[in-house]
Amino acid sequence: MRIGLDIGGTKIDAVAVAPTGQTVDRVRVPTGFGAEQVVANTLQVIDALRGRTGTTPTAVGIGIPGLIDHETGWVRHAVNLGLSEVALGPLVAEHVGLPVQVENDVNVAALGAAQAMHLDGAHAYLNIGTGLAAGIVVDRRLWRGARGNAGEVGHIPVLADGPPCVCGQRGCLETVASGSALAAAWPGHPGTTATEVFDSADAGDPAATAVRDRFVAGVASAVRILVVTVDVDSVVIGGGLAALGERLLLPLRADFDEAARSSPFVASLGLSSRVLLAPLDQPLAALGAAHLAPESAVTTA
Amino acid sequence: MRIGLDIGGTKIDAVAVAPTGQTVDRVRVPTGFGAEQVVANTLQVIDALRGRTGTTPTAVGIGIPGLIDHETGWVRHAVNLGLSEVALGPLVAEHVGLPVQVENDVNVAALGAAQAMHLDGAHAYLNIGTGLAAGIVVDRRLWRGARGNAGEVGHIPVLADGPPCVCGQRGCLETVASGSALAAAWPGHPGTTATEVFDSADAGDPAATAVRDRFVAGVASAVRILVVTVDVDSVVIGGGLAALGERLLLPLRADFDEAARSSPFVASLGLSSRVLLAPLDQPLAALGAAHLAPESAVTTA
Incomplete structure (x- = not known):
């Protein structure tokens, strides 16, 4: 035991x-x-x-x-x-x-996802909480990298002159695709920000729609970076914001499908079927x- | 044998x-x-x-x-x-x-670099030729990824509404940091474009300086993505444009050092010492x- x-x-x-x-x-x-x-x-x-x-x-x-x-x-x-x-x-x-x-904690959750979801080969667990980071597992073992930084996709700068990031850089993926990014873009009630943004977007609020779409595009970007760089078989979305469930998964897949329509390369990646939601009940x-x-x-x- | x-x-x-x-x-x-x-x-x-x-x-x-x-x-x-x-x-x-x-060919060059440079652990060989792609080697064996796309960092979109890429997307890293990107930005004599751009930049031409700096920043971006995502111990710059030698390596390192000054996270990565030039004589x-x-x-x- x-x-x-x-x-x-x-x-x-x-x-x-x-x-x-x-x-x-x-x-x-x-x-x-x-x-x-x-x-x-x-x-x-x-x-x-x-x-x-x-x-x-x-x-x-x-x-x-x-x-x-x-x-x-x-x-x-x-x-x-x-x-x-x-x-x-x-x-x-x-x-x-x-x-x-x-x-x-992100690394052990990645291992746990591999166990719970029976994922062999290579996969990434993309934790969307206050921050944004991934754990990478290969054959049910952690891939920590040379210095323990594998999966730190949250600190890849993606916006020139973007907002400051806790890491000291500007415009990192974490400033776009994380709980703290949503809270900064939609000040209000901490803890329920993501649900509020998605609810308001669903109700037709254009500002909320812009915030949601930017967030989804950022998550999509993190998934694509993991797939083309490490070429993990699947990316499991976890962390607090995975509770959004299909409200996050469906627009993510729509983003991938749209990119696949104009790019044979993106189409060949089959991103839509490689992004999965972590089980929330385990x-x-x-x-x-x-x-x-x-x-x-x-x-x- | x-x-x-x-x-x-x-x-x-x-x-x-x-x-x-x-x-x-x-x-x-x-x-x-x-x-x-x-x-x-x-x-x-x-x-x-x-x-x-x-x-x-x-x-x-x-x-x-x-x-x-x-x-x-x-x-x-x-x-x-x-x-x-x-x-x-x-x-x-x-x-x-x-x-x-x-x-x-990029994958075998990555293996060859590991052999020639005695690189154990994990490393990436970033091939800058007409295109931009990396091969990843772990313990002197290829890491191909789940579907053979590991290291395809050239097709990560980095510029919104950037120039069209051969892959069908827009603004990919390859449209910034490759021989074809330099040729498009500096039309003239194919084959000697990189040297001409760097020579003209050294001579003080502001247009050439802008083209060179954008190219170097793109290469730096590819190196950083490989380091924070896979956490390879080193990134070896190879391919035709590696012939630029220190003219490419020194500004790359300057880019990393500047980013490290404002970010403890980037400083902790030690990027300057992790980027290497492939030996051109082998x-x-x-x-x-x-x-x-x-x-x-x-x-x-």
Whole structure:
């Protein structure tokens, strides 16, 4: 049995996965804030799963939003969780006496999507949340790249003299195709911005339509970059804004189909059938964390 | 011993490579035009190498510019060579009684660059010729992608309402950063366009400076897309326009350094040290063809 944890901004979602791939148990606890609370709650949820399943797990995988050193298991920064330079992997490994692996949350969600959706070969998981980033999985294993930056398509500049991006550049894809981009273009109620923009666009509001269409074109651009550069077999749309569901998927596919009509090259890519929605009813990040390759895990000294 | 052929527009460049990786012989013959001539000259150059080296090769690899089905060894189209639907791999395999692999010329050059430059891990070979395309190599093996389109960064649209591209889209990177893009922006003497543009820019011509700077920015954009999407360790600049040498490399690096000054993210990528020039004095494509993985080769029935 393997344990996978998704340490999110508000809750820790943890699953126990059998060798068959079956999720046998799931526990959720509040995350807390700061190193002391987050580590304590992490250990507590692992102990709870061990007690409930009555079996000894063989490995623990953890996904967390922030800058992670996956080789050492240290969390460099996880601003939303109040973590900075925390030896999360070694601390958990010492407590549970098991190999522990710590990874970026988008990467574990990409692995989880591959498991849940039975995707072999190469695929990308495009996470559209506050930011925009992709995780790349090849044969159910993470492709991190040479320096851990694979899939960082959100920081490709696409608009000359575009709005400033958190990364210090201007006009990055993330300033067009992300939750924060929608919030900036449609100030109002944070958290419901995407739905409001899409509702207003559907009701015929021209400003909302322009904001929505620009957002969809940006997501389409990210998908195309992933397909022509890495040539992943599929791009799975995930993250908070994947809750838009077909309201996002259908205009995306319309965008690809329109481009295919004027370009035999684009037509040959078959983009429409290669873009998929992540299943919203499964804990993809926790599931993916349970499937991190144990051979690169941190162990106790 | 393995034989590698680079079937180019004017000549076939062929090498014999020892198991140590050493190039032991090299032969060049004119390519000819059309299926009959190209196949005959291909067989002739292989026979010549076999005769001269006096040893029996174990495999033959062929690089050719065009649309290739690497699984069957068929050349779908190679317009500049007058080839359409030619069973090149099977024909050569039948003649020489050896496994034969046929691959796109940019991909074999990418493999050859990895060999010649001793590049392990992941790298991209960005071929700037008439067009713009990259080959991606991971641990000295080609990463073709799910459908053979990996590295097709030339057909990422970057300019809204930009000039029409041969692929049917508008404003692709190839319409900015390629030999054909320079020729369109600086009509004059085909073949020497790049040198003329760079010479005129160096002499202070503002129009030439604008053309050069736009070209360099386009190449920089292609490098950045490869680095943040695939996260290759290095991007090797190759193809005809790599002959510009430091006249291209230095402004590219200046572009990266300027972007790094305003963006901690770009600074963390270390782009300047990750962009390299391909060695011009080695037959990279023929060398790479000799290193194609033989297990996926076409054999005689």
